[in-house]
Amino acid sequence: VLTQSPGTLSLSPGERATLSCRASQTIANNYLAWYQQKPGQAPRLLISAVSSRATGIPDKFSGSGSGTDFTLTISRLEPEDSAVYYCQHYGGSPLYTFGQGTKLEIK
Amino acid sequence: DVKLLESGGGLVQPAGGFLRLSCVASGFTFNNYVMGWVRQAPGKGLDFVSSISGWADYTYYADAVKGRFTISRDNSRNTLYLQMSSLRADDTAVYYCARRGETYGLDIWGQGTVVTVSS
Numbered sequence: 001v002l003t004q005s006p007g008t009l010s011l012s013p014g015e016r017a018t019l020s021c022r023a024s025q026t027i028a029n030n031y032l033a034w035y036q037q038k039p040g041q042a043p044r045l046l047i048s049a050v051s052s053r054a055t056g057i058p059d060k061f062s063g064s065g066s067g068t069d070f071t072l073t074i075s076r077l078e079p080e081d082s083a084v085y086y087c088q089h090y091g092g093s094p095l096y097t098f099g100q101g102t103k104l105e106i107k
Numbered sequence: 108d109v110k111l112l113e114s115g116g117g118l119v120q121p122a123g124g125f126l127r128l129s130c131v132a133s134g135f136t137f138n139n140y141v142m143g144w145v146r147q148a149p150g151k152g153l154d155f156v157s158s159i160s161g162w163a164d165y166t167y168y169a170d171a172v173k174g175r176f177t178i179s180r181d182n183s184r185n186t187l188y189l190q191m192s193s194l195r196a197d198d199t200a201v202y203y204c205a206r207r208g209e210t211y212g213l214d215i216w217g218q219g220t221v222v223t224v225s226s
Contacts, residue, residue, distance in 0.1 A: 016184040031210070033210075033211070033212035033213070035153075035213075037153075042203055042216040042218055042219055043145075043153065043203070043213070043216055045208070045212045045213060045214045045215070045216075047139035047212070048208060048210040048211065048212030048214070049210040049211070049212070052210055053210075054212065054214055055214075086152065086153055086154065088153075088212070088213070090207075090211040090212075091211070094155060094169055094170070095155065095158065095167050096143070096145075096153065096158070096213075097155070098151050098152055098153040098155065099152075101152045101153075
């Protein structure tokens with residue numbers, strides 16, 4: 001089970017967001033990914049293997065962590081960063097597990 | 108351009124309804140990649156449904172759909188399928204197909220197709 005916190009995060013433009021993803025068991029293989037989903041759109045891969053940015057993802061998005069605690073950091077927030085962010089693990093049971101999501105609001 | 112395009116969603120009656128979703132891939136060597144389906148119920152989060160290896164020798168199903176859904180692929184047509192039967196109201200969702208990248212993230216997603224199970 002992946003538990004994301006906070007459920008909702010409200011920040012201002014220019015600030016930094018820190019999103020947490022906690023696993024119920026140690027993630028030993030580092031197959032931890034982060035996705036961004038805006039309303040009415042498909043999810044978009046931001047980060048895979050804990051800290052590798054996907055193609056075309058700006059360096060304002062960064063991932064870190066190990067064991068059971070993982071973090072997505074978004075710096076220099078802009079209004080277009082408003083979205084729901086999901087973490088996801090591959091390799092457990094079930095094979096793919098998603099967190100419940102964190103809604104980020106930029107006002 | 109790397110793309111996935113789903114089709115086949117619609118309204119279907121519960122308890123006996125069936126549907127087949129398709130996902131056509133373009134812009135990459137289809138048989139080199141594990142492909143999968145992820146769904147999202149209205150107002151809810153993401154739920155993994157099923158995946159299939161590049162040459163269809165391995166498949167995986169979430170417990171919620173095991174025995175009711177069948178994933179398959181036709182590499183000659185660059186197409187992924189999801190055959191859904193014994194549909195229930197809680198199968199109502201947007202169904203996305205997705206490509207699994209080299210570091211196990213789902214790196215390419217389709218736009219989704221809507222499945223509604225209702226009488």
